[in-house]
Amino acid sequence: MIVYPAIDLRGGVCVRLMHGRFDQVTRYDDDPHARLATFAAAGARWAHIVDLDGAEAGRAVQHPLIGDLSRRTDVRIQSGGGVRSEDDVRALLGAGVSRVVVGSLAVSAPETVQAWLAEFGPERLTLALDVKADGDRWVPALKGWTEAAEVDLWAALDHHPPGTARHLLVTDVGRDGALTGPNLDLLAEIVRRRPDLQVQASGGVAALSDLPAARDVGCAGAIVGRALYEGRFTVEQALDAVR
Numbered sequence: 001m002i003v004y005p006a007i008d009l010r011g012g013v014c015v016r017l018m019h020g021r022f023d024q025v026t027r028y029d030d031d032p033h034a035r036l037a038t039f040a041a042a043g044a045r046w047a048h049i050v051d052l053d054g055a056e057a058g059r060a061v062q063h064p065l066i067g068d069l070s071r072r073t074d075v076r077i078q079s080g081g082g083v084r085s086e087d088d089v090r091a092l093l094g095a096g097v098s099r100v101v102v103g104s105l106a107v108s109a110p111e112t113v114q115a116w117l118a119e120f121g122p123e124r125l126t127l128a129l130d131v132k133a134d135g136d137r138w139v140p141a142l143k144g145w146t147e148a149a150e151v152d153l154w155a156a157l158d159h160h161p162p163g164t165a166r167h168l169l170v171t172d173v174g175r176d177g178a179l180t181g182p183n184l185d186l187l188a189e190i191v192r193r194r195p196d197l198q199v200q201a202s203g204g205v206a207a208l209s210d211l212p213a214a215r216d217v218g219c220a221g222a223i224v225g226r227a228l229y230e231g232r233f234t235v236e237q238a239l240d241a242v243r
Contacts, residue, residue, distance in 0.1 A: 054082020
């Protein structure tokens with residue numbers, strides 16, 4: 001399983017949100033380059049970088065910084081936030097990003113994203129479905145988690161049938177930044193229904209034991225943010241836990 005240390009960028013610095021809320025921000029690092037270098041020195045092969053300003057604004061904001069980060073390291077970068085056009089995808093890939101994360105449009109404009117998958121290949125894009133509980137349903141949250149989709153999680157996935165997408169990142173918004181553990185039941189259900197997808201767990205990782213637990217329900221990767229920033233465990237320990 002791949003461990004993706006996370007860097008969430010807002011105003012050029014590293015932050016974390018609580019439950020995806022832009023009014024609940026914790027600032028951690030002023031220098032994302034130093035943070036990424038620390039991840040690289042610890043042995044990370046990938047990092048997950050989010051343009052939170054772009055996610056909130058609905059347009060690319062920090063792509064130049066993300067491109068600079070990807071050029072300065074051997075760590076492979078998966079990045080998104082504010083990706084709304086084919087030009088955004090091309091710009092990030094051209095800047096050295098290995099995989100572009102597409103969120104809201106994967107739900108609201110699946111035909112467009114399907115065209116991108118055909119154009120760039122399924123290894124270059126990660127679909128990101130950020131979901132909130134609505135009774136017994138899981139509903140994708142759109143536009144920086146400020147709006148709810150009109151379809152549920154399963155209907156959204158049906159728009160990307162087997163053989164098209166390859167990578168899927170799923171965030172339980174209610175657990176994001178909360179250090180309550182990943183939603184293993186939901187992740188296991190997604191893996192069961194869509195074995196064709198490489199599923200990445202996001203939201204809630206709090207302890208080393210959460211990582212092999214996510215692996216054991218079938219996840220191919222896990223995003224780790226606040227737990228690293230608050231010293232609950234190190235990147236080295238995370239990598240050892242899933243070997």
